Amino acid sequence: MSVDTALASPVTSGASEPSQGPRRRVLRRLARNPLALVSAVVLVVAILVALLAPVLAPYAPEQTDFANTLSPPGTPGHLLGTDDLGRDVLSRIMLGVRASLTVAALAVLTALLIGVPLGLAAGYFRAVDGVISRLTDLMLAFPFLILAVGLAAIRGASLGNAAVAIGVAQIPGVIRVVRSDTLRLKSLDFVAAAVVDGASDLWVLRRHVLPNATSVVLVQATVAIPAAILGEAVLSFLGLGIQPPDPSLGTMLANAQQFAARAPWAAVLPGLVIMVLALAFNVFGDSLRDALDPKGSRR
Numbered sequence: 643m644s645v646d647t648a649l650a651s652p653v654t655s656g657a658s659e660p661s662q663g664p665r666r667r668v669l670r671r672l673a674r675n676p677l678a679l680v681s682a683v684v685l686v687v688a689i690l691v692a693l694l695a696p697v698l699a700p701y702a703p704e705q706t707d708f709a710n711t712l713s714p715p716g717t718p719g720h721l722l723g724t725d726d727l728g729r730d731v732l733s734r735i736m737l738g739v740r741a742s743l744t745v746a747a748l749a750v751l752t753a754l755l756i757g758v759p760l761g762l763a764a765g766y767f768r769a770v771d772g773v774i775s776r777l778t779d780l781m782l783a784f785p786f787l788i789l790a791v792g793l794a795a796i797r798g799a800s801l802g803n804a805a806v807a808i809g810v811a812q813i814p815g816v817i818r819v820v821r822s823d824t825l826r827l828k829s830l831d832f833v834a835a836a837v838v839d840g841a842s843d844l845w846v847l848r849r850h851v852l853p854n855a856t857s858v859v860l861v862q863a864t865v866a867i868p869a870a871i872l873g874e875a876v877l878s879f880l881g882l883g884i885q886p887p888d889p890s891l892g893t894m895l896a897n898a899q900q901f902a903a904r905a906p907w908a909a910v911l912p913g914l915v916i917m918v919l920a921l922a923f924n925v926f927g928d929s930l931r932d933a934l935d936p937k938g939s940r941r
Contacts, residue, residue: 671933678929684922692740699733704887712905725894725908726901735915738891741884742919745805746870750863752809753816758859760813761820762847766828774817781814790873794882804883808873812866816859823858827851857934864927868920875916891916 672678691698700721707720707728715723715731722731764774781789793807827833828851836846877883878892886893891912898908 668930668933672929675929675933677925678933681922681926681929684918685926688739688919688922689743691736692743695736695740699730699736701730701733703729703734703737703889705729705733712901712908714905715907715911722911723905723907725897726905731894731908731911734889734894735891735912737889738894738912739915739919741801741888741890742871742874742916745801745808745874745883746867748802748805749808749812749870749873750866752806753812753866754859754863756809757813757816758820758852758855761817762824762851762855764817765821765824766843766847766851771821775821778814778817781811782818786811786869787873787876790877791880791882794877799877799882799885801884801888804874804877807877808870811873812869815866816862819858819862820855823855824851827854861927861931861934864923864930868923868927871916871920871923 707724709728710717710720710724711728712726713720713724715721717723720730720732722735724730725734760774764771790807790811793810794804797803797807833846833850836850874883874890875892875895878890879896883892884890894912895909898905902909
């Protein structure tokens with residue numbers, strides 16, 4: 643899902659009170675949206691679990707219990723059961739969520755650090771727009787996962803390389819969104835007034851265009867995170883992401899597929915966690931986009 647519509651009203655310099663109004667309005671809209679509240683609670687819990695996973699996990703992720711291999715959920719000492727090596731599924735899911743969110747955060751940060759400046763340049767400077775837009779179209783010719791898999795295969799399998807591969811694959815989407823909003827902002831009167839006053843292009847971009855594009859960037863980030871989570875799971879499933887013995891939701895799915903008939907929970911549980919995480923980020927991103935839309939009805 644892309645975000646090509648304008649989501650924020652112009653930010654003007656001055657007293658802090660005008661900037662507080664829109665912020666309170668956004669928070670009020672989010673608070674009155676049940677889906678936004680539910681998704682926010684899910685995300686807060688997931689982030690807390692990821693941060694505290696080494697403390698909350700009842701076992702070390704590589705600790706084996708050969709007396710309880712493929713134990714079902716509810717087994718004493720193993721709330722969500724064990725895998726084929728007797729490793730605690732709950733502990734590995736907690737560490738897997740930590741790995742997924744780490745890769746997603748690094749990937750999105752990489753995409754924003756590269757894509758936002760390029761999008762600003764493409765939307766504001768006509769001289770470079772053609773080159774950046776053609777490179778973006780070239781990268782968009784490859785499906786996201788195909789591009790990520792290819793980059794990960796070239797760089798090698800690791801958490802860092804998976805994050806870089808997914809981040810690079812997400813750069814074209816960020817460029818298109820930021821370029822679109824920059825073109826809109828460039829045509830507004832307050833930008834034209836700054837140019838007439840003699841402001842430099844970099845000053846206009848830093849003080850006028852970028853602050854007003856922040857809401858679009860935030861929404862795009864919430865949209866990119868679930869794609870990064872799915873991308874990490876796919877790379878790890880294919881052996882191009884996080885490597886054993888480090889836990890990953892994708893590697894848990896890969897290891898459990900041969901025992902799917904005998905122990906379906908070993909595959910269903912990590913798959914369910916991936917689905918819930920991706921859905922929560924998508925729902926919250928949609929809610930945030932609606933809350934930031936100045937054309938939305940005030941409730």
